[in-house]
Amino acid sequence: MATQVIMPKLSPTMEEGQLSRWLKKEGDKVSMGEPLAEIDTDKATMEMQALGNGVLRKILIQEGESAPLGQLIAIIGEPDEDISALTSQAPASAPAKADAPVAEKPAEQKESEEPKPAKPGEIEAPAGGNGRQAQAPVAQPTTGRLIVSPLAARMAAESGIDLRSVNGSGPGGRIIKRDVEGLLSQQQPTAPVGATKQTHLRAVGSPAQKSDIATASAYHDEPASEMRRTIAKRLVTSLGPVPHFFLTTEIEMDRAADMRSGINALDPELKISVNDIIIKVAAAALMQHPQVNASFQDKVVRYYEHADIGVAVAIEEGLITPIIRAADQKSLSEIAREVRELAGRARERKLKPEEYVGATFSISNLGMFGIDEFTAVINPPEGAIMAVGAMSPKPVVRDNEIVVRQMMRVTMSCDHRVIDGASGAKFLQTFKKILENPLFLVV
Amino acid sequence: MRKRTPEPTRVGAEDTSATGLMDQDSAEDADARLDPAEAEALKAAQKSRFAELDRATLQSIYRQMLLARRFEEKSAEAYSTGKIGGFCHLYIGQEAVAIGAISAIGKDDYVLTSYREHAHAIAKGMSPDSVMAELYGKAGGCSHGKGGSMHMFDKEVNFLGGHAIVGGQIPLATGVAFATKYKETDQVTLCFFGEAAVNQGAFHESLNMAQLWKLPCIYICENNQYGMGTSLERAMSLQDISQKACAYEIASEFVDGMDVLAVREATLRAVERARKNYLPTLLEVRTYRFMGHSMSDPGNYRTRAEIERHQERDPLKLYSASLKEEGVLSDSELQKIDDEVRAQVEQAVRFAEESPQPAPEELFTDIYADPIQANE
Amino acid sequence: MAIVTMREALNQAIREEMQRDENVFLMGEEVGAYQGAYKVTKGLLEELGPKRVIDSPITELGFAGLGVGAAMVGLRPIIEFMTFNFSILATDQIINSAAKMLYMSGGQFNIPIVFRGPGGSAFQVSSQHSQALESWFAYFPGLKVVMPSTPADAKGLLKSSVRDNDPVIFIEQERMYGSKGEVSDDPELTIPLGVADIKREGKDVTIVARSLMVPVALKAADLLEKDGVSCEVIDPRTIRPLDIKTIIESVKKTNRVVVAEESHPFCGVAAEIASEIMERAFDYLDAPVKRLSGADVPMPYAKNLEDAAIPNVDQLVAAVKEVAYIE
């Protein structure tokens, strides 16, 4: 069964990519997840992984050439597989225009309408011979539109599977539950040690960029105990690859709000927001609770020295999480300035990968949408993410009296492989204590 | 219960107090103008009626009619300023029917009618405050603002609505009468409807059942000669409605609906038949509405002259004149009642104005008596 | 416990409720002397007398409205339609009076009434006597709509319907009057309205079926079991209010669902259930919700055509396989 290699979307802004280097040549064996090529996007040079097993049968664009998203650039197949049906519909190997490859559509559709199983004795089977399975990649329009059942989409999102790596076995190539399950059962045992798991479509970090993110927090590894590993394994089987659990607390925000208006009154230029204070406080609390500023790395648990805090920013296409590096070392005004600056560039899609890859802890704030409380999904390999709700006046009991206080709910999603209920709760307790009494920041 | 014993039907010519005084067949223009002989006879009949009633009753009937009139004049005003929405069907000109008939029954008896029901509601004992607040769509309305002009209800005084499907209340009233008989009470049910409703199957189905099962229901057809813009002549093959009772062997009478006491008396006779023998009656009460069908009536289907001719026999004018003539009320007493009634209506408007709007969550209440939360 | 027919179970329910409460009366065409057009009311006239078991003229609008009026002042009528096809003449009173009275009167007049009778497809009686009308009635807030599929459900649900303080449309499947099952003779045993019943547990595909489609679904589930497909069969029993929770829970478990019904598909109950599932369990679906409805045609007379108009076991098996991605 042949796998079409298409120009992948490697950054939120990417419209076309230039093939900077093939890491395999025609005839080389490739397996799922192996680096196949390096691609220059508008942002950086990225590694493209193989999404199928077999032999790199055909390279369709040469190094230095560009192709729009979704264009067929190579074919992976069995050594003796007939791939003429695929190569014939590929555009000529020439620098492609940024336009979508509309021309190839009709041929594909025809193909997908009538998936004929190979008859015995028939030598030239279409699309690799196995009608059902081969149909999936063929049926998927190269514009990148995936046909996927809602359940399969959710399962893939939860387990960080790139759906483009999945062959749909449902009608019209729809990716369904069993396809995702099939892939999950393949992937589980082969996860490479210490490898950053590719999550959703936005994760683009790869070892090639290691040096670019030199400013990322240093860390030390400690062997994960036998018990820790057992816990990790057990929990993984219970709820996706990252076993989430959630802790919620309600925080009185009057003092933090006072502090913010106090500072801003002193110097309006500073424009400190409540969120900046939350980042600062989270960083401070993380320093007191290193077990929360950590990530699970299969054989080791990684503890970070600094709090590199990812701040989720909604942008038109979705979400990106620029990072305040070593927020624990920075002043409030520095944090405020950096958040503003990064968020601004995030919205203009001008962030460099190192500015949004590799946080140690994330904060997502939907308070401005009036959301009271929500849960966020952890950004692997980070150990936790904090979901911050809206601040609103509520009646509370203080000294046996009902008074009105600005209350805010936060919910922390924790990766149970590194964080246990009690350690998460203790962190949250500290976080709450400081946020309710921000003077602790200077103590 | 299935065995039928035919009852004496159609109180006919022998009862001159109730029928034959008006020329039923000349609805064109003659029914408003009486020839001298008829007028004489009418007067004589009226005199005898006055003699039978005590002052308090006579006065209270007048007060009710005037209250209905003033209440609706005020409603029209509030409608024109946008305080009242939707359809608003005024009863002005027909007051003698509702007030006369309802004066013949007690608090325990039931009343159902159509969408033209403000006067019936008040006559049955509903507070003008709650009726006006309902018109305003306020929480203080009898139906908490969910019914509006066409759906007044008050369980307290056995006023069972305000129904807006032409003829829809007729089977319902028949069922209420069925229930009173089932429970062996002596309550009677008055069911009012317009003459156009007589063309509905519901009317005929109901009359059939009522006589078949001997139900104490009094069907009062308020023949104001128009169903919206369609005159009786243009809509009904046999226009003598009281005759239709023959098809069901039901007792019936034709009544002058501009004479409140005539309506009252005819109703009293029907009530007696119902209470004593569980028997239904059909009353055709000839009347006329002075206003449009609703507040949005183009009025192009009848002439101004026709309306004015009927206004000569305005039931309030006729009755107040008789009250004076018979020495029941003096001019100053009539004026005093008017002042009091106006104050009462002003109070109703104040109440309606001040009453809050229904709470938004009221949207979802009163849908089920036993709500089931399966859907949540 | 005794094995009785649906007809007998309904008869027991009516008898017991009428014995329990003086205010309950039964009215309809041929309910008394004739013993019921479908013999559901057999013996009741004799036992309860003509005051309480009343043969009505053929006057559906009239006696439906009479029932609503009687309910306004404290009686609890059971109004039988000889078949629900004839309820169409009474819809003004059912919809404009019964369903809306409580609301229009600001909560003053509730209508404790049961409109019951056979409905759905019958045997070769053609278009005017063979149709499923539940989606009509279920459309209206203020009405409750109940459709039993077993004698036990029929009895328990009818008793609850009579005791309920709102108007209930109780549709008995005409073809199922003779179906048998165990029924309790405890006169206090009722089945609450608005609660679905899981008629069979399974894990691969949920089949939502009501009335006549329940036995069809159970049969299909048996056959599919042999192919290794485990079906969960849910009978909502009450169409309005619909126990959507139970359905959603099942769909979250199985990820696939077929809604079977004998009624027309357009604006039908299955369409409503499908849209609820889409709204509430979108992320749990591994296949589009599949409807299997009656043909979108008036019911024909000819046996072969009639058979083709009503969903059957084979079609349901195929529908289940389609959502389970099995060839």
Ligand SMILES: Cc1ncc(C[n+]2csc(CCOP(=O)(O)OP(=O)(O)O)c2C)c(N)n1
């Ligand atoms: C079934 C039905 N058809 C039509 C209407 C619209 N409509 C409202 S009042 C009316 C005329 C009814 O006339 P009548 O019964 O004589 O009563 P009136 O208005 O004269 O008091 C019509 C056609 C309605 N409300 N219900």
Ligand SMILES: [Mg+2]
């Ligand atoms: Mg009229």
